[in-house]
Amino acid sequence: MSHVPYLFNVTKPAPDLAPDIAERIETVREKSGFLPNVFSALSYFPAEFRAFFDYHDALMEGESGLTKAEREMIVVATSATNRCTYCVVAHGAIYRIRSKHPYRSDQLAIDFERADLSDREKAILRFAHTVSLHPETVTPEDFAPLYELGLTDDDIWRVGAITAFFALSNRLAGFAKIMPNQEFYLMGRDRPAP
Incomplete structure (x- = not known):
């Protein structure tokens, strides 16, 4: 006899939420028009x-020398390396919106080296991939290309921290089979390519 965990591909929040969590969930639902499944899980x-x-x-x-689009770019590219469908699709949607590029997140998920990115963005992703894999x-020499492109120690910490945090997120989504909401697939695709 097999037992299916109650937390397997969860799409609805827990009953009897604490007030602060219920408030956060309602705020997210109002802002996005739906509740991302990671909140439910x-x-x-x-x-x-x-x-x-x-x-x-x-x-x-938070405050950072990295743009919000660069931060999402890190999530998409490293989550693809970690084979996390949820984060590639969900953060790909956010990246499309923040970068104003309707197709680049797909490039990041397949091969960031061939994506239409700046030298700075590629250097960030090379470092993030080293941290991820x-x-x-990692040695101090790995920081040199980032310094040359204007990143600070705080920025480099942020690249590593985002990579590490989303490795945790990727694994949670993976083992619990948290799938992306359908709404994510079309977000940010309603404009012509630049």
């Missing part, structure tokens, strides 16, 4: 929900 674990989204917001919305090999 994490709502079953209130302490983790709070910690996850607090760190997410610090990395993705071989973090133990």
Whole structure:
């Protein structure tokens, strides 16, 4: 006899949400027009929900020398490496909106080296991929190309922290089979290519 976990491809939030979590969920639902499935899944674990989204917001919305589009770019490219359907699709949608490029997230998910990116963006993604795949090999020499393109130590920390945080997110979405909401697939695609 097999047992299917109650948290497998969750699409509805937990019942009896704490007021702060219910408020956050309602705010997200109002802003986006739907509730991303990751919010539903994490709502079953209130302490983790709070910690996850607090760190997410610090990395993705806080002050930084990285643009918000660059941050989303890191998520899409490294999540593709980690084979996370949820994060590639969901953050690909956010990247399309923030970068104002309707097709570039698809390029990032397949081969960022061939994507239509600046030297700075490619250097960021090369470093992020090293952190994602071989973090133990990072040396001070790996910082040099980033310094040459104007990144600071704080910016480089942020690249590494985003990569690491979303590796955690990728694995949560992977084992729990959290799938992207249908709404994500078309977001940011309603404009002609630049």
